[in-house]
Structures are given as structure tokens and as C-alpha cells.
Amino acid sequence: MRLAVIPGDGIGPEVVTEALKVLAEVTPAASDLDITNYDLGAARWHSTGELLPESVIGELRQHDAILLGAVGDPSVPSGILERGLLLRLRFELDHHVNLRPARLYPGVQGPLATQSEIDMVVVREGTEGPYAGNGGILRKDTEHEIATEVSLNTAFGIKRVVADAFARAQQRPRKHVTLVHKTNVLEHAGSLWSRVVEEASMRHPDVTVDYLHVDAATIHLVTDPSRFDVVVTDNLFGDIITDIAAAVTGGIGLAASGNLDVTRANPSMFEPVHGSAPDIAGQGAADPTATVLSLSLLLDHLGHTEAARRIEASVAFDLATRDHSSPGATQAIGDRLAALVSSNTRHEV
């Protein structure tokens, strides 16, 4: 497996180190792994002004997958690294399915008073919508200033993520898809999304479908999150509801994600949902669990299903048994997870 690793900024390198420790345990022989580190992020931008050189994109394309820690630093103006590096990677490598599972693991106490079973996955569109970077400013710094943001939505772009969502639903016990949008206000994009889901629904009579406006969806995520199975939604709504889904399942410290090119023309990229957390960087205080779970998604995507399951079961076991008031330092958690993964006993929860 040729793996590109982008440790990034802040706690990124720390959590990636632990994930690679876990990866070593599920890899039969060290020679099976070919890891290349890519130094991208705040430091590189400061020293060279580079965010993501063309040559690096070319090299990344030669890999089977990418593992990313986190990018972002207060020393860099907001948006520079996000748009120039993170979003650029997603767009250049056609990561149209932004996959974000949210599961409330046994032992994890979420913020809701009623603990119900939460096991959902959000299929967030990743390459268009309001993230297209389309818009502008007219008459800047005058009283007549106007700023626009254009959400671009294509049948091509929506069909492929909706197809992915239905395919995932078919593999799950509840076989349910919820479209989240704001069709009553955003009528054009809403109409296109609705029609695409309707067509897919006709082709998948075994999958049940419902629709929620994004505002109502956020309420349900707080009052009745167990109702969700597979959610399919646009780039911006997906950004928002996956953060709430993460919050109600124990926080973004546990939330994993995959940026998938499901056609496999480009390597997919896996990253924890949390950011670079500069406030706790360098202290060994970050929880690497989200990155380890992202590694599990990576292995699953590459067909190493057994290894992916083993990692997920180890995380589940650790979460069920860890002292959540003092889960340990980054390295201690990584060591624990690596040991669990390597032990011959399978830890199912």
C-alpha cells in the first residue's frame, strides 16, 4: 500500500503518529507499507509561500490513499489553508463523497440527557454547492458594497453521491435514506436534489426515503438522533449537520471522515473531523481516536475490510472500558489501541 501522509499543523502530527502505530499492527509485513510524508500546511506556507504545489498534487495521485492530520494555524489568515490546501485537495482529487459516520459508542456519554442508540452515516457532497468558490465583491469598502456566493449544483455531481448513499443504505439493517436540504427556500438546487433522490428511490424499492429541511434536521439531531440511518446532503448542510452529529456522539474528538473519489481515479483522503487545535498542540493532550477511526475508513475503502473491522472493534473496546474523565495522553491512547489491535483476541462490542 502506497500511503501519502500529510501530518499538517497543530495536533495533526501527534494524532497521525498514533494512527500510523496502529496501522503497523494491522500490516502483515513492514514491506507491505510504503509511506511518504508530505510537508504541507502553515509552516510550509510561511517559509515558501506554497500551499499545494502542482508537483505535489501529481505525486499524491500516485498513492493509494492519503491520511491527513489537520491543517490550520492562527498565524495564517483564516481561509488561506482551508481553501488553498484542504478544499483544493478535495476538489483536485475529486473527493465527491465526504463520508462521515456518527456512532455513539457504548461507554461514551454524549451531551444529550436521553442516551439512545445513534448509528448514522452522512454522505456529504464534497466538490460543489456553496463550496464552489464562486462569487465576488463589487464596490469593496464603499457603502454600496455587494458580495455574492454562488452555489453550483449539477445533476452529475448530485447523482453520484445520491447513488453512493443508496448503495450504503442497502448494506445497512435499516436501509433508510434521509435527504437534508432547504428545498422550500433554495428552490432551484432543492428541486434538482429532490428529483435526483426521487429517481434513485424508484431504482431502490428496498430503501425507504424521507426528507427534512436542514433546520428541522438539526432539531431531530438533538432530540431524536436515533431516527437517522444514511443522510445525503449538500456540501454546506453536510458541514453543519456532521458537526452536530459529532457533538451528540461524544464530540469531534471521536469523529472520523473520508473524502472519497468513489470512481477510484484519484486517491481518497481520510482525516479526523476536528481541526489542528493549536491551543493544545505539542502537549500530547489530543485524542488520536478520530484519526485512528479515519484510518479504519481508509482500510475499508481499500478493501482491507478485516483490518478495518479490527481497528473499529479495538476503538469500541477502548471507549467502552476507558476512564473518560482521564482518557490518557495522545501516546498512551495510541499505545492502547495498537495493543488491542495487535492482540489476537478480537474485541467486539
Next chain:
Amino acid sequence: MRLAVIPGDGIGPEVVTEALKVLAEVTPAASDLDITNYDLGAARWHSTGELLPESVIGELRQHDAILLGAVGDPSVPSGILERGLLLRLRFELDHHVNLRPARLYPGVQGPLATQSEIDMVVVREGTEGPYAGNGGILRKDTEHEIATEVSLNTAFGIKRVVADAFARAQQRPRKHVTLVHKTNVLEHAGSLWSRVVEEASMRHPDVTVDYLHVDAATIHLVTDPSRFDVVVTDNLFGDIITDIAAAVTGGIGLAASGNLDVTRANPSMFEPVHGSAPDIAGQGAADPTATVLSLSLLLDHLGHTEAARRIEASVAFDLATRDHSSPGATQAIGDRLAALVSSNTRHEV
């Protein structure tokens, strides 16, 4: 006071009836009140095809304020009433400040495990952003279909709501404003919003300011909602976060809102955040509290501060003492609130 009332659809007429009962109690003489009912909503659309005739808009403008129950019915295609009636009213009457307080009243058990004090108000922009209705569809029903939605943001439109947010913050003990946006992705609109808030902040050194990306804001609303005081945000982000704010303070059954033209050139409109709830319509099962609280906002806006306070205190007293497992029927709650309001004793909580 010349009051226009739009009972609307579903539970709308039921909750409005109770609010008017409460209004009668705070009105010194019946002759002080001049109420006109406007029959707008699903029924009118079905029988005449009309949503909001020009003549009705003209009449509405002659009033001091508008009280709206709810619009929407499953028999009407989604979006028709929302865009043709509700949003049209907000846009025609220049309701630029969409005011949505969220307070966790004593006695109300929200969905969060940790009950902290929540007392925030969202100043949601109401007349532009992604709600501008600007966009279109190209090559409909072909594989090359494209749909756009254009978010329009003006210095004029943003400055006035930001000014309102700062003015409100100055009246509150914590004097804090949080801008919620997604400046790292929506760079043009984000830049304009940020600059306007920065300028306002310079003019209001007594008000502290911070910024949250919308996704992070939703996490904080679930994990630490007491951090919020005044939130200022765009139309779509405001739609989403006010529903979460309502959810964590006991649900949209209690959430009030005002659609304000702060210049007072047009009448402002007050409505519960909840919808027409067709599933429980006609059963006397709806809670009129959100509408009564909206009436309190209405009276406050018109300068009847004392009456507004009396209503809010009565609601607070009722919520602190009611049996939340069986709060009573619509009419019983209305009667209770009317009695509390009319009693000479002031009920402060």
C-alpha cells in the same frame, strides 16, 4: 393599536386565538385595539390561487404590527406558501431584523444532560443572503442539468442588522456579540460580514465580540449554549442555529420570533418559530406559548414595555409551575396565561 392578524394554516388559528385572549388582558380598553383578520394561507390559495395580493400588502402596511400564526399545509406543494407568502411578507415589509430570543425558562427540561443557564438572542438577517431567491436551472431534466443559488449580501443590509445586534448587546448584562458565518469557505460574503462587524466593534468598545464558524457554533449550542449572548448572522445560518437554539431551550413549541423593520417604515411581524403542524391541527393540542411570547415581542417593539414584561413574566411563571408531562390543551394554557396576566400580582421568576 391597529393589529393585523394572519391566523394562517393548521394550528395557526388555534394559537393565535389564545394570544389574542392574552392581548385583551393587557389592553386597558377594548377600544384601544383595532384588529383585522387576514385570510391568507393554504385555503385561500386553493380557492382563489392567491398568495398575497398587492391590495392586501397595501392594507397590511396601514397597521402597527402583524401577528402571524403559521402557514403551510401538506396539500400545497412545498415552497409555494413559504416563498409566496411568508418570505414575501418579510421581503415586502423589509423585515431585516429577524429577532429570535432563546431562553431556557426555569422548570423547562431541555434535551441536554447539563442544564446551564441559556439566555441568548439571535439577530438573523431577514431580507437577503441565500434567501434572495436568486438562481436558476439550466438544461432541466437532462444529465447536464445545473442549478444555482446566489447568496446576495450588501453592506447596506448587513450594517443595519449588525447595528441592531450591537445596540441590543449594549442593553444586556454581558454585552457580548458573536458573529456566526463560514468566512473560511464563503470568502466574499464572509469578508463583508467580518469587516462590518469589525467596524461596529470599534464604535462599541463596551461590547465584546467573537466569531464562530457556523459548524462550530452548532457544536457550542449543544455542548455549551450558555456562552452565547447576542448572535448576529446571515439569513440561512440564522434559520439553522435558531432551530438548534430553540431545541436546546425546550423546543420550537416555546420559540418566539419577530420580523422587524427597525426603521418602522413598515409594520413588523411576529410569529412563533414553529410551523402549522398539520398533524395535530384542530385537536386543541398545540401549545400557544410561543405565540404568546411572540405577542410579548410585538408589544415590546411598539413600546408597550410594561405589558410585554407582564406577559413574559406570566409565561415564565406558568412554565415554572406547569406539569410539563401534561401541560394542558391549547385553550387551557391560553386561559391560564390570560389569568396570570390579568391578575394584579406581578409574577416574576
